[in-house]
Amino acid sequence: MVKVLIVEGSIPDLRESVSAAKLVGGEVVALVYGKAAEKAEEAAKYVSKLYKVATYVPDPIFAAVKKVYETEKPDIVIGHGTKNNRDVLSRLAGLNDLPMATDVIKLEPGEGEVVYERGFLSERAIAREKIPLPAIVLVNPKVFQPAEAEGQAEIVELPVEEGQVKLVEKKEKQLSGINLEEAEIIVGVGRGFKKKEDLKLAFELAELLGAQVGATRPIAADYKWLPEDAWIGISGKRVAPKLYIAIGISGAPQHMAGVSNAKIIVAINKDKSAPIFKFADYGVVADLYQFLPVLIKKLREKKKS
Secondary structure: OOOOEEEEOHHHHHHHHHHHHHHHOEEEEEEEEEEHHHHHHHHOOOEEEEEEEEOOHHHHHHHHHHHHHHHHHOOOEEOOOHHHHHHHHHHHHHHHHHOOEEEEEEEEEOOOOEEEEEOOOOOOOOEEEEEEEEEEEEEEOOOOOOOOOOOOOOEEEOOOOOOOOOOOOOOOOOOOOOOHHOOOOOEOOOOOOHHHHHHHHHHHHHHOOOEEEEEEEEHHHOOOOOOOEEEOOOEEEOOOEEEEEEOEEEEOHHHHHHHOOOOOOEEEEEEOOOOHHHHEEEEEEOOOOHHHHHHHHHHHHHOOO
């Protein structure tokens, strides 16, 4: 029987990783840190045994992961590809000479190995690969269905061991209130918008649809027309809405990698040769400045009726 150790910093990520673990393993134990450690009682409902370490800092998280790995001796370590997990689990891989698969979107059991699929070439292709056990697997968000609670596991609290990096002060990051990870509908905006004030068209559409507004790298990082937490793409957020409406977005691979798990993609672009149409389920070849006011008007009329 294969044993799986899950390492996560949030409850939603833990639930998805538990589902991934059940595809390849028998017993599932977990180490949680950060926000998940603060909700350890809830986290303990999804695994057979739970370790927690009350810190957000990579050094003590790694010390805890190392201790649990040596204690539990798991065949597979699973976690989301968050910044902390990439830091901590890459150290674990180097220390123990373990193979590590990243950006995993599908898992299957194998004899003494794990078979998985991952995107590459900025998600333009899917690779099917396998690595021998023991191994580390980093999964993509919103790929595996969240697991349901099954019981109440034993909780073991681990000490926070100080490393070279010490937490001096913790401040809440000021965010915009955009929550793309949980959004079922996202309106994406790109460089087809000529100025910041014009984004009001996208926000009007989003309000009518009950959607969130996301953006490409230029809009969020270069022009700074929207905050960082609206950035979708390889270096931003990966999302999986039921509907993604891409407005004035060319379809660069770096951005499309962030919406590869969207159920339906609708593209609005005046350039009929834009790469976005290769990814879209539905395409509208039109100038957004002419098309959006009409669409918004029609939706308002329908809402009133």
